[in-house]
Structures are given as C-alpha cells and as structure tokens.
Amino acid sequence: xxxxxxxxxxxxxxxxxxxxxxxxxxxxxxxxxxxxxxxxxxxxxxxxxxxxxxxxxxxxxxxxxxxxxxxxxxxxxxxxxxxxxxxxxxxxxxxxxxxxxxxxxxxxxxxxxxxxxxxxxxxxxxxxxxxxxxxx
Amino acid sequence: xxxxxxxxxxxxxxxxxxxxxxxxxxxxxxxxxxxxxxxxxxxxxxxxxxxxxxxxxxxxxxxxxxxxxxxxxxxxxxxxxxxxxxxxxxxxxxxxxxxxxxxxxxxxxxxxxxxxxxxxxxxxxxxxxxxxxxxxxxxxxxxxxxxxxxxxxxxxxxxxxxxxxxxxxxxxxxxxxxxxxxxxxxxxxxxxxxxxxxxxxxxxxxxxxxxxxxxxxxxxxxxxxxxxxxxxxxxxxxxxxxxxxxxxxxxxxxxxxxxxxxxxxxxxxxxxxxxxxxxxxxxxxxxxxxxxxxxxxxxxxxxxxxxxxxxxxxxxxxxxxxxxxxxxxxxxxxxxxxxxxxxxxxxxxxxxxxxxxxxxxxxxxxxxxxxxxxxxxxxxxxxxxxxxxxxxxxxxxxxxxxxxxxxxxxxxxxxxxxxxxxxxxxxxxxxxxxxxxxxxxxxxxxxxxxxxxxxxxxxxxxxxxxxxxxxxxxxxxxxxxxxxxxxxxxxxxxxxxxxxxxxxxxxxxxxxxxxxxxxxxxxxxxxxxxxxxxxxxxxxxxxxxxxxxxxxxxxxxxxxxxxxxxxxxxxxxxxx
Numbered sequence: 001x002x003x004x005x006x007x008x009x010x011x012x013x014x015x016x017x018x019x020x021x022x023x024x025x026x027x028x029x030x031x032x033x034x035x036x037x038x039x040x041x042x043x044x045x046x047x048x049x050x051x052x053x054x055x056x057x058x059x060x061x062x063x064x065x066x067x068x069x070x071x072x073x074x075x076x077x078x079x080x081x082x083x084x085x086x087x088x089x090x091x092x093x094x095x096x097x098x099x100x101x102x103x104x105x106x107x108x109x110x111x112x113x114x115x116x117x118x119x120x121x122x123x124x125x126x127x128x129x130x131x132x133x134x135x136x
Numbered sequence: 137x138x139x140x141x142x143x144x145x146x147x148x149x150x151x152x153x154x155x156x157x158x159x160x161x162x163x164x165x166x167x168x169x170x171x172x173x174x175x176x177x178x179x180x181x182x183x184x185x186x187x188x189x190x191x192x193x194x195x196x197x198x199x200x201x202x203x204x205x206x207x208x209x210x211x212x213x214x215x216x217x218x219x220x221x222x223x224x225x226x227x228x229x230x231x232x233x234x235x236x237x238x239x240x241x242x243x244x245x246x247x248x249x250x251x252x253x254x255x256x257x258x259x260x261x262x263x264x265x266x267x268x269x270x271x272x273x274x275x276x277x278x279x280x281x282x283x284x285x286x287x288x289x290x291x292x293x294x295x296x297x298x299x300x301x302x303x304x305x306x307x308x309x310x311x312x313x314x315x316x317x318x319x320x321x322x323x324x325x326x327x328x329x330x331x332x333x334x335x336x337x338x339x340x341x342x343x344x345x346x347x348x349x350x351x352x353x354x355x356x357x358x359x360x361x362x363x364x365x366x367x368x369x370x371x372x373x374x375x376x377x378x379x380x381x382x383x384x385x386x387x388x389x390x391x392x393x394x395x396x397x398x399x400x401x402x403x404x405x406x407x408x409x410x411x412x413x414x415x416x417x418x419x420x421x422x423x424x425x426x427x428x429x430x431x432x433x434x435x436x437x438x439x440x441x442x443x444x445x446x447x448x449x450x451x452x453x454x455x456x457x458x459x460x461x462x463x464x465x466x467x468x469x470x471x472x473x474x475x476x477x478x479x480x481x482x483x484x485x486x487x488x489x490x491x492x493x494x495x496x497x498x499x500x501x502x503x504x505x506x507x508x509x510x511x512x513x514x515x516x517x518x519x520x521x522x523x524x525x526x527x528x529x530x531x532x533x534x535x536x537x538x539x540x541x542x543x544x545x546x547x548x549x550x551x552x553x554x555x556x557x558x559x560x561x562x563x564x565x566x567x568x569x570x571x572x573x574x575x576x577x578x579x580x581x582x583x584x585x586x587x588x589x590x591x592x593x594x595x596x597x598x599x600x601x602x603x604x605x606x607x608x609x610x611x612x613x614x615x616x617x618x619x620x621x622x623x624x625x626x627x628x629x630x631x632x633x634x635x636x637x638x639x640x641x642x643x644x645x646x647x648x649x650x651x652x653x654x655x656x657x658x659x660x661x662x663x664x665x666x667x668x669x670x671x672x673x674x675x676x677x678x679x680x681x682x683x684x685x686x687x688x689x690x691x692x693x694x695x696x697x698x699x700x701x702x703x704x705x706x707x708x709x710x711x712x
Contacts, residue, residue, distance in 0.1 A: 065672065072668050073656050085655055 021056055028052040062086060153231050157224060611635040
C-alpha cells in the first residue's frame with residue numbers, strides 16, 4: 001500500500017517535473033527566437049533543447065545553493081541576500097540585481113511612508129471632525 | 137604441514153597449528169600441557185628478538201637458563217609422546233619436530249622447539265602489524281649471519297627469558313645484548329621475525345592511541361622530517377626567501393589530503409601527537425606563540441606559516457611541502473610584519489609561549505630565522521594570500537577546522553600564558569583572511585584596528601615581492617604536479633596558463649570563503665564556511681559528509697583535531 005502510494009507520488013512528481021521542463025523549454029525557445037532575430041542568426045532545435053535542459057539543471061542547482069545559503073545564515077527563508085550571493089559570480093548580473101533590489105526597497109519604504117501618512121490622516125480627520133463637531 | 141592451515145596466509149602454518157593446538161579444548165591432560173607449554177614458550181620467544189637486535193653479546197649466566205629451557209622443552213616433548221596418537225598429538229609432534237623454515241644448520245630435536253615457541257610468542261605478543269612483518273622476513277635472516285648460527289642457542293634462550301622479563305617490567309630492551317645469533321636457521325628466522333616485531337616497539341604498548349596502527353607509513357614522516365631539515369639547512373645557508381621548506385603537512389600523494397589543523401593541540405597532547413608531524417605542528421605552535429624578536433623571525437615564520445598551513449591543510453603532502461616554502465617565507469615575513477603590531481602586547485606572551493614551545497620550535501626557528509630576516513617586511517597579506525591559495529586546495533575543511541582550532545588554541549594559549557586573548561585572535565584574523573586585496577580590511581578587523589596603522593607601513597614595500605616568490609613557488613609546484621599527471625610533455629606556455637588558472641581558482645576560493653563568512657554576519661572564516669564551500673564544489677554531498685571526508689583522507693593526528701575523540705581520563709580532544 002505504502003509502496004504504491006509512494007510510487008504514485010513519484011509518478012506525480014515526475015509528471016510535475018515534466019510539465020516544469022516543458023514550461024522552461026517553451027520560455028527558452030521564445031527567448032532564443034528573440035535573440036536570433038536580434039542577432040540575425042539561426043538557432044537549431046537541438047540547440048534550444050540543450051539550452052533549456054541546461055537552464056533547468058542550473059535552476060535546480062541554484063535552488064539547492066539558495067537553500068544552503070539561507071541555512072548558512074541561520075535563516076529559514078531565502079532572502080535577497082542569498083540571491084545576491086548566488087549571483088556574485090557574474091558582475092553585471094550582480095549589479096542588476098542589486099539595483100533592482102534597491103529600487104524595490106525604496107519603493108517599499110515609500111509605500112510604508114504613505115501608509116503611515118494615510119493612517120495619521122485618518123486618525124486626525126475623525127479628531128478634527130470631532131473637534132469641528134464639538135465646536136459646532 | 138597441516139592442510140588446515142594452508143588457507144591462512146599471514147601466520148605461518150606452524151603458528152597456526154600451534155594456535156589450533158593450544159586453543160582447542162583438548163582432553164584434559166593435553167590441555168594442561170599445552171597451556172603450560174605455551175606459557176613456557178613465550179618467555180623463550182621474546183629474548184630472541186631482543187638479542188638479535190641489540191647485537192651485543194653477553195656471556196655468563198646463560199647456561200643455567202639454557203639448561204632450564206632445554207629441560208622445559210624436553211619435558212614438553214616427552215609429554216606429547218606419552219599421549220595416544222590423536223591428530224592433535226600428531227600435529228603437535230610435527231610442530232615440535234619439523235623445522236620452521238629451511239634450515240642452514242642441521243638441527244637437533246631440541247632446536248625446533250624454541251622456534252615454534254618463539255613464533256608463538258611473536259604471534260601472541262606482537263601487534264598485527266608486526267605479525268605481518270614476520271613472514272617476509274622469515275627467510276631473509278637465514279642468510280644474514282651463517283656464522284652466527286653456530287653459537288649460542290643457549291645464549292639466545294637466555295636472552296629470550298631475560299627479554300621477557302625485561303618486557304614485563306618495562307625495562308629497555310638494550311639491556312639484553314644479543315649475543316649469539318640463533319643457532320638454527322629457523323631460530324634465526326624466528327628471531328629475525330621477532331626483530332621485526334620490535335621494529336615497531338611502541339605499537340603494542342601504546343594503548344592510548346589505538347589509531348596509530350592506522351597511521352600512514354612512518355617512512356613518510358621520516359622523509360618529511362629529513363626533507364624539512366635539509367630544506368632548513370639549505371635555507372639557513374642560502375637565506376633565500378623561497379628556500380624555506382614549508383613546515384608542511386605530511387606530504388600526501390592524493391590531492392585532497394592534509395589539513396593542518398594544528399592550532400592548539402599543543403595545549404595538552406600535541407607534543408606526542410605532533411611528533412610525527414614536526415613542522416606543521418611547529419609552525420602552528422609558532423603562530424600561536426609569538427616568539428620574541430630574537431627567535432622571532434624563525435618563529436614568526438612559523439606562525440604565519442602555521443595558519444598558512446592550516447589553510448593548506450588538505451593540500452597534498454607534496455603540495456604542502458612545495459607550498460611550505462612560500463608559506464614559511466611568507467609566514468616569516470608576515471610574522472615580522474605583525475610583530476611590530478603586537479609587539480608590546482605579545483612579548484610577554486611570546487616569551488611564555490616560547491618557553492613552552494621551545495623544544496619544538498627551536499628547529500624551525502633556527503631554520504626560519506635566516507629566511508625570516510630576509511623577508512621581514514613581508515606583509516602578512518602575502519601570508520594571507522599564500523594561506524588563501526593553500527587553503528584553496530580542494531579540501532578546505534581543514535581550513536575551517538584549523539581555523540577554528542586556531543582560534544581555540546590561540547585563545548587557550550593566551551589563557552595559559554595569561555596573555556591578552558585578543559592577541560592570538562588578532563593574529564588568527566590576520567592570517568586567516570585570505571585575499572590580499574582585503575588585507576587592509578583584514579587589518580581593520582576587530583582587534584587589529586589599533587595596530588593596522590603600523591602594519592601597512594611596514595609591509596607595503598616588500599609585499600609584492602614576497603607574494604611573487606612564495607606564491608609563485610606554490611603555483612609552480614602545482615603546475616609541476618599537473619604536468620606529471622598529464623603524462624605528456626607540456627609547453628612552458630601551457631604551464632604558465634595552468635598557473636594562471638590555478639591562481640584565479642585559489643583567489644576565487646578564498647574570496648568565496650570571505651563572502652560566506654560575511655554572509656553569515658561573521659568576520660572570521662569558520663568551519664561552516666568551509667563546509668559550504670566544499671558543498672558547492674560537490675565534495676560534500678548529502679551522502680558524503682564532512683566527517684566522512686575527514687576520516688577518509690586525513691591521517692590520525694589531523695583527524696583528531698577535527699573530530700573530537702575521547703581520551704582516557706575523561707578528556708575530549710580537541711577541547712570544545
């Protein structure tokens with residue numbers, strides 16, 4: 001019974017994996033077409049398949065590394081720091097990621113500020129209304 | 137002889153038969169006799185080897201012993217004959233009467249008796265390792281001294297008993313002079329086999345370190361020691377920076393081996409443990425114990441060398457040796473550079489440490505001094521670099537562990553010497569920081585902040601040169617290894633490219649270590665960082681853990697530093 005269940009789960013896992021791979025392959029294919037039209041070169045199907053396979057495996061490796069990094073920093077959640085550590089090898093990518101993350105942080109801060117301001121206003125308005133009302 | 141024993145390879149058939157005869161539950165009269173015989177034989181066995189080894193000759197007093205032993209033998213023999221003819225008795229008679237091996241001299245019935253006894257004794261008493269040694273040697277000694285065979289079996293027996301007593305009492309072996317070579321070829325062969333057992337005298341007696349049996353062959357240690365000595369001599373003579381031989385971890389042929397986690401074994405057990413690994417331990421000790429200026433250069437050399445070696449740890453022995461040159465040179469320079477920084481604080485500590493370390497370090501100091509002086513201004517960054525490069529060698533685990541040990545040891549040392557705890561830690565930080573470009577950063581790290589000002593001024597001038605010399609030497613060593621394993625002739629340019637690649641590779645490894653440590657919010661590289669690095673390299677997987685790698689590749693002394701072992705007296709080493 002349990003073996004069967006495990007087998008079924010494995011089957012499902014494999015299924016899931018295949019679907020993931022197909023999705024990756026499709027995306028890689030789209031990107032390759034863009035690059036091909038951009039550089040005006042032809043990319044054969046085998047090439048695209050190879051690239052997608054490599055991408056998939058690399059993603060697996062990335063995931064494991066990210067988990068290791070997070071655990072190394074004694075966290076249970078993967079952080080942007082972990083991602084930056086992962087991307088440290090390629091300078092341009094690292095730059096890009098850090099810029100994006102900074103933008104994101106800035107956005108978050110502005111959002112937070114807005115929220116706080118809104119809350120303050122909300123709290124003030126009823127008070128004012130109350131004050132006005134009392135005045136009246 | 138007996139068919140039953142044919143299958144056994146290691147022990148001789150005779151010994152096996154003997155064993156069978158003795159251990160099997162005999163019918164009562166047999167039993168008593170066999171045990172007694174066995175007991176009687178063992179004393180005879182021991183003195184044989186003793187005598188042979190010492191090769192001295194004693195005269196008086198043997199004959200009474202001989203007579204006794206002969207009497208014993210005769211007693212045994214007669215007993216055997218009295219029994220009914222069982223297979224056991226037959227075997228026993230065979231053992232008693234048949235020659236142990238091809239005999240040069242004609243033998244009397246008495247002669248073979250001591251041989252089996254001797255064999256038995258050797259079998260029983262010697263460690264498994266020595267037992268193995270017996271067989272090949274059995275025939276060799278027969279040719280050794282044919283002239284000796286004639287004289288004193290009697291004396292030999294005496295010696296056996298004497299030796300036995302001496303062994304029991306723990307007396308030195310030298311007391312029993314080896315007078316006459318065994319009369320029989322068999323006896324001589326047996327005695328020679330016994331000699332072999334003595335070749336490793338400490339094995340059976342060292343209960344405290346059972347792992348010694350698994351140590352790598354001692355020849356390695358000797359080679360390293362001699363080699364290092366030669367190197368030191370040459371370095372002293374030439375006073376060239378690059379000549380310094382690295383303290384070097386024991387050279388290992390495999391790539392992954394050798395860590396040099398020597399940090400603090402010195403505290404308790406290091407002297408004995410590290411005896412076989414003189415230089416690495418010495419260097420380690422040195423780094424911990426800042427030597428005073430006078431002995432400093434040599435010592436200093438070692439101390440940076442130690443961390444370097446610690447980093448190199450796993451490096452192959454050959455690599456370690458090769459790299460040791462640059463390490464030692466760089467270490468000396470690094471030490472010198474560091475010294476002014478810590479001079480005020482460290483001197484007292486150093487002196488104290490020195491005293492404690494003096495024995496081990498004297499050697500290195502002497503060798504290192506010359507080289508150290510030459511390289512004084514060497515920046516410790518170079519050392520760090522060298523260390524980093526060494527550390528980058530495949531297994532970085534020892535680095536991490538060694539670093540940990542270093543911290544532990546260093547802190548322990550100052551405690552022992554009641555010196556400032558920051559002192560060694562600062563040193564460790566200095567040495568452990570891998571990338572040379574980060575040297576200034578290293579300098580500014582915790583305890584070094586007040587001292588950083590001094591170090592850069594001193595070091596800057598000589599740093600590039602040192603880096604080139606020692607570092608390049610290490611890289612060239614690797615390149616040579618590469619060309620060896622390539623099994624093909626290689627162009628010089630190809631070797632240069634290999635060096636370049638190695639350079640970048642090691643730099644990257646050390647940077648990774650640095651980054652990992654920073655990622656965890658730390659400034660010190662620790663074992664976890666190293667393990668993470670190895671995991672990324674694929675050396676440590678879900679199936680293969682770090683401990684497994686340590687156990688697989690490291691010699692016992694190193695392993696003890698990484699994997700805590702419990703020693704007698706409720707002590708755990710390394711102390712955690």
